[in-house]
Amino acid sequence: MGRYVLRRLLQMVPVLLGTTFLIYVMVWAVPGDPFAGKCGERACPDAYITEMRERFNLDDPVIVQYGKYMLNLLSGDFGETSSGVQVIDRIADTFPVTLRLALVALVIEAVIGITAGIVSGLRNRGFLDSLVLVSTLFLISIPVFVTGSVIQLVFGIQWGVIPPTVSSKATFGELIVPGFVLASLSMAYVARLTRSSIAENRRADYVRTALAKGLPQRRVVGVHLLRNSLIPVITFLGTDLGSFLGGAIVTEGIFNVPGVGGLIFRSIQTKEGALVTGLVTLLVLAYLVMTLLVDLLYAVLDPRIRYE
Template sequence: MGRFVARRLLQMIPVFIGTTLLIFLMVYSLPGDPVKAMFGSKAADPATVAKLRHDYGLDQPLIQQYWDYISGLLQGDFGQSFTGRPVSDLLSDAFPVTIRLALFAFVIELVFGIGLGVLTGLRRGKILDQAVLIFTLIVVSIPVFVLGNMAQFVIGVKWKLVAPTVRDSEDLTQLILPAVVLALLSLAYVTRLTRTTVAENLRADYIRT
């Protein structure tokens, strides 16, 4: 067991290096100059641009920039955004909202996914079973970002059943719509998996006996 855990931990090293290197190179290859983008449509003073590039280390060779990036990550320093605010502060602000949204979506997925899976498994071949299968097929086929925009416009803006945007993350009623959209894809898989499992076990010998 110890050797297995150690081997898995060692395998994380090349995965971490490969992932961070790939992300770093993808961001680096994006067109445009991030320093000049900070000035927007205003003309940038060359001396100011050069100073900012030096402050952010953008005038260093690519390998040196990547090493500084990795060193900062390992020390818990995620750098600064172009607004001058530490990235760790931005993450700490978003983390509680992400946790609440993820937990809310998990509860929806757990309750409705398993519930619908059990019902359709017990009524396999019936109208309810066919309706749920069609529903889950549609949900799996639609990308989440398309489903989210459709739900926001139809349910939030047109029908005004729930808040279309989240203004107060501590208000759970405002998290209903994004949580449902976030949970739908996994809910579809859980429903189909639970349905198949229940239907197979109903045909088992110990159940018939």
Template structure:
């Protein structure tokens, strides 16, 4: 039980036992000088030191994050690349065939991808391809093969494909009606150049703003997917830390996520300026 400005009081302890716990916590946590302790913590953060783990005494938070970061990074980057490639393609096809069968079919698939959560999709795909058909491994990691990536990456990418395809479709429909696209067509440019060089570049602006925080969320680990497939990533460590009340581990993951969101949003702003010259002049 936390009280403002006081060490945690254990409800089950009283008298001499409670005094011992308070004294031990003061020695290890430095709560006698809270401001100095907080300043020292932020100073260590700048050096990449997130402090010791409360539960895993032999490891620091930085070591645990470094251990899970490659797994989450591989999953997240693979999922966002797959989702971007498929989602942009679906969005372009749907926009070029607006209010036709292709448009309705692709947007129906996108809607299904949005409405079915990952904790439902993952067990379904696991049962079909991992248990019944036996063509893909379940709850494994490593071994040098890439087939262990297929199921978790697919589950991570499906919702992103749905969102990206809808964003691309909306942007393409709006841009295809603009004056500069009509001018490009009037000059006799081939349709593929009109779409690829002019329309798509402007239509991707809303997508760039979305990909920043989406990439940060995927790279720092998926809580559900890593738990279902038992992947040793940051998301699994975060859930374990929350269950075990490993506060320093949870804080470390949250700070890492916040830092990635800030960094990727800055990168998105730079890319936004490269795609839209008006932003640079503004």
């Protein structure tokens, strides 16, 4: 196991370097003035532009700029914005909120999606199976911003059942509704993936053997059938958490969640290249770590899988 983890960590190094280099190039090497609008309606003074270009090493070749950025990143320095604010401070303010939102969405997605998939897979071609298929198809066909806007309008503004926006504290309780909206699309895919996996493994030899031995239905489903059927579902959930961390821009915008998604959107609008680069680099690291944890979970779910 230790050698496998070490090998996977070494494989993550070129992936991290490649993705962060592409991000850096797309942010800093695109045509246009990176300091346009920084001084209001008037053009920025030459002294200011010279200072900014020196601060962000923009006079160096792109590969040299990237090398200096990565050296600073290894020491924990994510850089600073054009206004002198440390990027790591902005990340510390927003990333915990997005992480809470992503975890809430992941729990909702896993609990509802897996439960619906199990019920549908065990009741193949029955009423509950048809209900799950129709419900998931309905969720897949509706964009997330429509689901969020309708829930906010009906339950938050018209009926007053939920707060229409999230406060600055963004507690777990306040993030339940935004988490449901964020997880709605993936929840439908998890239900369908679980259903197909359960329906396929029900016909496997080990399930028929367990039933022939007289094991209770609950044990056959919970211990034998479910553990093997959840392997593709766990893969989807693990990668989905990485997607939630970086793909919550719409949901955070609808419910006014002070998270990373809104910060990335505003940073792109204001051309804060250092902030965009730092945030996306952090999301890449989170995504790589999640893929490693998912692979390690395979051995827990299926005893036949061993990492040498």
